[in-house]
Amino acid sequence: MKRIKIYHALRVKLGIIAIVLIALPVIAISITYSRTVKEIIKNKYTDTAIQSVFETGDKIDFILQDIEEFSTVIISNTNLLEMLKNESEYGYDDFKNTLRGFITSRDDIEVIDLVMQGRKYSIGATKITSAYSIQKALMDSSGQPVWLPTKKENIEILSGIFDKYYFTLARRIIDFNTLDDYGYLMINMEEVILEQAYKSLIDDENVELFICDKNGVIISHPDKSKIGTTIRYKRYANEVLTSKDNNSYVQYKDKIDKVAIYSTIDSNGWKIIKTISTGYLYEEINNIQKYFLLGGFLYGIVIILFMIFFSIRYTEPMMKMKKVINKVEQGDLTVRTEVHSNDEIGQLGDSLNNMISEMEVLINKLVKEEQAKKEVELEALHAQINPHFLYNTLNTIKWMAKIQGNKSVSRAITALIKLLRISTNLGRDMITLEEEIDYVKNYIVIQKLRFNEAINLNYNIDSDCLGLTVPKLFLQPIVENSIIYGIGDENNELNIEIKAFTRGEDLIIEITDDGPGIEDEILEKIFKSQTDRNKFSKVGLNNVNQRIKLYCGSDYGLQIETKVGAGTLVRVRLNVKDVKYS
Structure with missing residues (x-):
């Protein structure tokens, strides 16, 4: 008897029919529904993440605006302007005492520097070196606040020298009545102030959150070694730095799929950026999808097994008759099929047995x-x-x-x-x-x-x-x-x-x-x-x-x-x- 190829077998055909008509539609619907739900939930999660970054940006913007307003109070102080007009009549201690009156009212300000015509008055932490070129940074300024990038300074505390990172607000001191230019005011705050404002958003070790300026130079980062470096080489940098949207996100691939969520600080145009892998961001969504797909897969398997069971149940009599026919082909005429069924298959089995009996009689005669x-x-x-x-x-x-x-x-x-x-x-x-x-x-x-x-x-x-x-x-x-x-x-x-x-x-x-x-x-x-x-x-x-x-x-x-x-x-x-x- 010619051997039937496996893909021509009746059981295989029934299984394929079950897969095509039942399992595949169920799986397709499950995948489509899962993706739709995932996209909806993903957008909700993304909006929530953007909102949290935006609120943190507002918080930092409030801090910066407060410092800008405080600088305005200083440069518009009548007593200070009088001292600047008649600088020769006042000594170094007079300027320090005046500046001390300002710094003592704030806990967030570390150092206030007053620079004019080559002379510098400083109150607060003692800086060993100064890392700024004031004239260059404020060359095009007309008195508005200028935020300088974060720098590492050597600070002398008691008998020791320590490293601290300061971000600085600098502005020119101009008498708005006479428009006389008296010098520069610099207010130094410790970078930790910014970190504390966004630290609560770092909820996983794979999350990176930092603040950079308009040029992509990092102002604040939990990893201090990255302060002062640029993000220009990052895949998301160009889109984030040139975006006209104050709050949005960028999807990119850096070995794994990631999302960069950003918000713009209105005071100075700084960007607060949070990068996170989509696997972590959508972890709960992915789990839901896995369970949903697993359920659909198991359901499909059950349907297929159910169809296979019935295909075996109804093709088993035919397989028995096929084995009997194979033995008859090999010359064994004593075999009989045992098909107990009241349908057409049972009638076929009886006809096969009768045919073999007739063949046996004829062959014995021959x-x-x-x-x-x-x-x-x-x-x-x-x-x-x-x-x-x-x-x-x-x-x-x-x-x-x-x-x-x-x-x-x-x-x-x-x-x-x-x-x-x-x-x-x-x-x-x-x-x-x-x-x-x-x-x-x-x-x-x-x-x-x-x-x-x-x-x-x-x-x-x-x-x-x-x-x-x-x-x-x-x-x-x-x-x-x-x-x-x-x-x-x-x-x-x-x-x-x-x-x-x-x-x-x-x-x-x-x-x-x-x-x-x-x-x-x-x-x-x-x-x-x-x-x-x-x-x-x-x-x-x-x-x-x-x-x-x-x-x-x-x-x-x-x-x-x-x-x-x-x-x-x-x-x-x-x-x-x-x-x-x-």
């Missing part, structure tokens, strides 16, 4: 007819051998009588009687290999008398082969063939060996002689159904070959290997299954 034909053929073949062999034997006795005395004739007649006892026993078609060997031995006795002991026969028979039953009179024609072609009319000495052994399920018997071999023309005619009145061997080998094929099948019989001048090997192959133990 087997009996064929067996009868074989018996007739075997009887005809036996009848063909016996008269011809008797002729040859009597012819041998004639030659012995001419050459020798009565003893040789007696021995020859005794051997002939033994031979005739087996060959004329038509009631037995099978004899043991041991009996067949005895038959050959008696035959050789006669042939030795004929050829003056010029024949030497050796036996190499496995002991476990002697009890096997074989077709009667199959060795003698082969040995006779060896003698006829081995000695001929020259009466040369001839050595013959008979070897028997089993190979798997086969019985192999090899008859080897050291005669001159058989010419190709004669070898081609040996298995042809032609008679030769002069030499019976050709008829005998053909007879043996046909009988073996009738007993064992067309794959068994004789095989001849010969070479002129190098002898002949005849190999007999019988099926052990068809040979029985006596």
